[in-house]
Amino acid sequence: MHRTPTPRFRRSQLAAAVLALAAVTAFSAGHAAPAAKYASASHSPGTTTQLPRGVTPLHYILSITPDAAASTFKGAAAIKVAVDTPTASITFNTLNLAFAAAAIEGAGGSKQVTRKIDIDADKQTATVHFAEPLAKGEYLLRIDYTGKIGTQATGLFSLDYDTPQGRQRALYTQFENSDARSMLPSWDEPDYKATFALDVVVPSSQMAVGNMPIASSEELGNGMKHVYFATTPRMSTYLLFFGLGDFERATKMADGTELGVITKKGALAQSRFALDESAALLREYNDYFGVRYPLPKLDNIAAPGRSQFFGAMENWGAVFTFEYGLLLDPAISTQSDKENIYTTLSHEMAHQWFGDLVTMRWWDDLWLNEGFASWMESRTTERLHPEWNTTLSKVGGRESAMSQDALRTTHPVVQRIATVEQASQAFDGITYQKGKAVISMLEAYVGADTWRTAVRSYMRKHAYGNTVSDDLWREVDAAAGKPVSAIAHDFTLQPGVPMITVGDAVCRKGNTRVTLTQTEFSKDQPDKKPLSWKVPVIASTVGNGKLARVLVKNGKATLNVPGCGALLVNAGQSGYYRTLYAPAGTHALAGSFARLAPIDQLGLLADSQSLGMAGLQDPAAFLELVKATPLSADPQVLGRVAGSLNGLYEQYAGDTARQQAFARFAMARLAPMMAQTGWEAHAGEASSVATLRGRLIAILGDMGEPGVIAEARRRYAASEQDPSAMPAPLRRTILGVVAQHADAATWEQLHARAQQEKTPLVKNQLYDLLASTDDAALAQRALALALTDEPGVTNSPAMISRVSRRHPELAFDFALAHLEQVNARIDASSRSRYFPRLAAGSAQPEMIAKLEAYAQANLPASARGDADSSVAGIKYRIKVRTERLPAVDAWLAKQTG
Incomplete structure (x- = not known):
């Protein structure tokens, strides 16, 4: 996108x-x-x-x-x-x-x-x-x-x-x-x-x-x-x-190509990071693909404004990117911004090969563009910026795909596209994140060198042409010397998430033997007949370090793993599947949790929470892992714990007493993390610590933690005389807490700031803040403001979307009541996505009927994919509230009883 x-x-x-x-x-x-x-x-x-x-x-x-x-x-x-x-x-x-x-x-x-x-x-x-x-x-x-x-x-x-x-x-x-x-x-x-x-x-x-x-x-x-x-x-x-x-352009040469960054006048200094990094990226990609970038120049063009549906576009030799995705403004930019800019840059530059030089033949194979660019962005960031430790982020990307892929409304990676509207809807988590995860799994299966050999051959053979997925699989099969395409077809031509059930492990003579059974993980079809996949599985025992590999075929496999410790399946988290352990295995991993590698801690947390919410294991198993996570864990693991607790907190929305009971547990768990991280940056701290700091402040503020809200308000007030009270890395986070809990006077103060601001990046953020309030009356004012000329036409839909994060029913009803005005602010090909996404965060049964009525009246049958997905998500959220949260309540009662 x-x-x-x-x-x-x-x-x-x-x-x-x-x-x-x-x-x-x-x-x-x-x-x-x-x-x-x-x-x-x-x-x-x-x-x-x-x-x-x-x-x-x-x-x-x-x-x-x-x-x-x-x-x-x-x-x-x-x-x-x-x-x-x-x-x-x-x-x-x-x-x-x-x-x-x-x-x-x-x-x-x-x-x-x-x-x-x-x-x-x-x-x-x-x-x-x-x-x-x-x-x-x-x-x-x-x-x-x-x-x-x-x-x-x-x-x-x-x-x-x-x-x-x-x-x-x-x-x-x-x-x-x-x-x-x-x-x-x-x-x-x-x-x-x-x-x-x-x-x-x-x-x-x-x-x-x-x-x-x-x-x-x-x-x-x-x-x-x-x-x-x-x-x-x-x-x-x-x-x-x-x-x-009225542009400016800065340039530098790399590998015989003129690289440029183009900005509006006055913003060129903020492009230096992007320009410098693009040179290193070009050299890396020229080497990896084995085909040199063929155009004489490659510009990255930064534009003010934004779209609800994409942040950058890989036009060959002239990549378009909205400013927030390319420019680093020292007054407001954070470590996360820097990493996101790099991700966008590396993604769009990868497209110069996967997408531009070699292009999918038709939109059915869009993932050949987007899945591969997503995979290349991660691979290259890990290689060129190891200090960011972004390897751990692949678990989050996989989870994003699985959350969509485990619903009945999912679709295969390679999907049939018949209309322009369907092509527009294909730019989703399955295409990007599942595509990326499947590539990572196959690369781990054949080996990085073999995979690169196949990619290089694919590029050479199809340069300036168009391809389908099997053109790539032929090269992988040839390089690997085995039918990798059989695995690839299972994961790209059919939808859904495999689930590997791990039987009771038996250890003899220093080796653990276990039976693996493949079924299917579904969030909303408990009785669904499972599909069949050939699943590459990597496992280890905690403390041993040696890996065992097996290909699960026809639903079963027996695995022998060196060592007799707790058994970890999907070691390294390269596999695209859920892992369900027997109770004894779950208990053993919880007891060994602090000894797991950070990426495996993330994978285990993700599986445990998803399986618990789907009713496949006790939801309390996830909370036990939360308790077992030490404060010394990697900052990204602590961030995952915080984010997961916040997600559960939001599931209780509308039930104040139960939500506050959960918040007390969550805040007690997060408070030591916040105390350890602190409000002030420390010399030499890892970039992931800076990211964790902002995340903890935002989440604790969201939960209403009094100390965090008071400190955010204090710093906001002090910044009038002392700008250092809101340092750039925390400025947006602090303002976010203040805006969320704003009264009418504070909201008006932020509104005045937005009206006076002349820097587009800052102006956009301020209008977002106005739409971030918990107060329904102020949210209604933000919605009304969004349809005026004041915020700018690209900010209008963004403000309505931002209101929908906390007030989905309010935002959807407002947009529907002003359908013509809202449609005028959204490109026609994307309307089928915008309205359903406003409703997606709801957990109200009434919203299902409203959304279905909207789709019936406004969308052709071929363009209802996002509407159907939103309905499925709402139904699942209701199911979690009614069928899963009582088990969480019971666990909480035991902790405090």
Whole structure:
């Protein structure tokens, strides 16, 4: 998932372009690619398409003249196409474009003006008809048209932002998954790769940015210039990029590539971390993939504002990222921000290979882009920044996927995509996090060197092309010398979470023998017939350190493990499955918990809590592990304990007496952690300690711990005279506690700050704070404020979403009551996701009927995936409250009785 003449082609320009098409070059000197990559292309047989077959684009010459003030643009496209089957019409994608004229030219200068142009708004296509059929061959299709510049991050859009000098407007594009068609008539599907030559007529004072370097620029007079970008390599339409604004750019060279970071003027200093790290990342990726980054430049463009649905986009050579995901502001940025920026940077740069150089053939295999980029971001962060100890974060990512994958509404990693709306909904935790977890498991199964050999071969064979998952599995099978694809198919072609049940262990002659049984973990289908997986299992005994491996097939396996200590299954946590132990095994691991590696402590905590909430073991088993977690545990383990306790605390929402009883236990457990961590940073402390500090303050504040709330308020008040009272790493956290517990006067004070703030990053945070209050009346005021012009159009949906975290019913009802106004602030392709997610945190039965009614009235059946998932999540939350929390209550009573 972080811009005077009209653009009509001059006759001389068109003639030159036609002559040049036969020998298009995509790169500057030193970046040449094989000519065969550009000579021609045909649509891959068997590939899903929503367009008629028989006409394939080869090269686009695209000229754009934006009018930012009027929010419109003029466009002219000259598209070289290959006609494979004689036809009297050509159909391509279009969305909200108005066509002025179209013509086609063939060999020898033959030309036809279109007889008519039919627009199908529902299919998002246009069909141009010709009086005479086109014979097989190559043609140049010319189209003049106009379009609109939007205010949400889709298509060609504008972002307005405040500066000390006044309001500014910048233009950017966001085309994934299917919005290139809103700026150019195109074959807007990933398998229709082509080359692109973009030129733009823009104000002379502004910087224009594209995928490729500027080839030439000429002044036109009247304060305008004509900018021509070099031709791109062969790529999919959704990767095309254009940006325009009052920008600055910093650069450095790495491995022969010019790296750049582009920001609004005045913010360039905040990009230094991203620029420096991108150089190290490029070198690492060039080495890992065995194929050098092929473009002459790679820019990261930071934009003010935000989207509810993505933070950055991997446009080839011109990565778009919202400022919060790329810039480090010393006044407000935290260690977590720094790590998140690095994660975003490494993810989007990995896409330059997985996604851009090699692209999935159709959206069914989106995980080939997103799962691999997610995996590469983690692998590379662990390698280049070991001091952050991010290896432990893979358990959290796996849990995020499993929470969705264990509901009846889940879907396979490789899923059938038939519509634009379904493609939009495919950008979810299964695609990203399950995809990543499955790759990690398979890499652990075959070995890191073997896996890299397979990836390198895949990149070499499919560069500039499109693939399906089996193209990768063939390379893995060949490199490993065994049928890894059989395991991969089980985990990617069917949904769900395997569960490995561990029988009673028997130790003889220094080895532990145990039977493993594979079933399926489900949160809401207790009687579901389990699917079957081939599951790679790694196990060890506590204190021994030697690993045993087995592939569980046909539902069972016997495992012999060196040593006679407590048996740990999924040692190292590379497996994508739940582990259910017999009571004796659970008890033994609880007694040995402090001796486990931190990653295994995290895995055991996660399994125990999930199995308990699903009714597969006593929920108290998780709480016993919480008690067994020592204060000396890794800060990320302590953070997991805190987060899990906070999640349970929130399950009690609406039942004040029971919630307060649980809070007393949780706060007593967390107070020693807070005392150990303290409010002040210590010299030389690990970055994970800084992260834990902020997390503990936020969670204890959420639970209403009086001391934390009082200290946050004290520091907030003192910051007026002493800015150090709210140091940058804690500023947002302290303000969050203050805002959550604000009275009307404090809320108004924060509102005044937001109105006066000129820095977009800080301004966004302040409006978020206004929507973070526990007080329902103040939350209602925040909702009303969100629909005014004051916060800015990209902040409006974010504020409503933020209210929904504490008041899901209030936020959903408000959004539904103002449906037209809210829809105007959300890009059309994402509305099917936005409203269901507002309701997702509810535990009220009434919300189920409301959400289902909304979906029935507003969404086509093919676009109800998020609505169905939210309903399933609400039902499960209700089940946990009614069937599981009583066991937690009973355990708590024993602790205090």
